[in-house]
Amino acid sequence: MVTRTVDLRSDTVTKPTEAMRAAMANAEVDDDVLGYDPTASRLETEMAKIMGKEAALFVPSGTMGNLVSVLVHCDVRGSEVILGHNSHIHIYENGGISTLGGVHPRTVPNNKDGTMDINLIEAAIRDPRGGLVYPTTRLICLENSQANCGGRCLSVEYTDRVGELAKKHGLKLHIDGARIFNAAVALGVPVHRLVQAADSVSVCLSKGLGAPVGSVIVGSKSFIAKARILRKTLGGGMRQVGILCAAALVALQENVGKLEDDHKKAKTLAEGLNQIKGLRVDLAAVETNIIYLDILDDSKFTAENLSKSLEQHGVLVMLEGPFSIRIVLHHQISASDVQYTLSCFQQALTGVQDENGN
């Protein structure tokens, strides 16, 4: 019988802490669609300050945060956005920017470190003289940390250079900052400096920060005023939303300081996994809380049978491909959970049978 669960599927699986639940129970609330919820206002004011932007808006999810942001920047039909081929917006958001917003995506390859080459971004910007046939480039999107590249961090220098490029061509810059605090902590820079060049940022509260629900978008006052209308259009205007924002305020106070420890635990786990025969982790790629694990070609294991075996010991991971597994650390994974996970991997790899029973 499994007596212990170590849930490494994502940093979205955290449970609200007692302090969050107490804050939710006691939250002062009012109708936020009418603009009167004091706890929502408090969270938005606090987040705008932390991110160094004029204003902020709570939205139900990171997906809606990105969608609203892209649509505000691309409010003219025939707009095009340049974004990474491996970005969350492009792959995992149901193509919402196109299907709902009529925005055309133009992808540039993400390098292994999460960046897109600046010269390729520039080359992807449409020549306005071809306006008769081309869509009009209006926006560049970055993702920091870049999840599909393994939680890699985009530096201040890189972000500033993309910001300068955007300005030079009269474009806006949006950052999908679902894990921007992880990136800022790993890079050792204040988060407001990291996003200084961006016109908007979408920040997830329910990933590394551990709040149960929600994201916040930040930007100029006029950007947020337009975003508020679009949020309502999309059905994201919520009434006594201070209940959720109260938990997010606790997450901001309590959990930003824990991210560094999550990254350390990710490194310890990655190093340990890399020492197990049949497994390989690119250790240099583990910069934040995400680990991609390859099961070596000559191994008799697949990601599926390995994860099933781990599950029997209460260790939950995410399948990434036939021979690839994703692991994500968060504040509810202890140092002892890391050691337990390593021992379960070790045991699984020596105990799993292949389909021939060997």
Ligand SMILES: Cc1ncc(COP(=O)(O)O)c(C=O)c1O
């Ligand atoms: C990089 C990134 N952006 C955006 C999102 C979307 O967030 P949500 O699941 O809250 O819609 C995610 C979710 O995993 C993500 O990893």
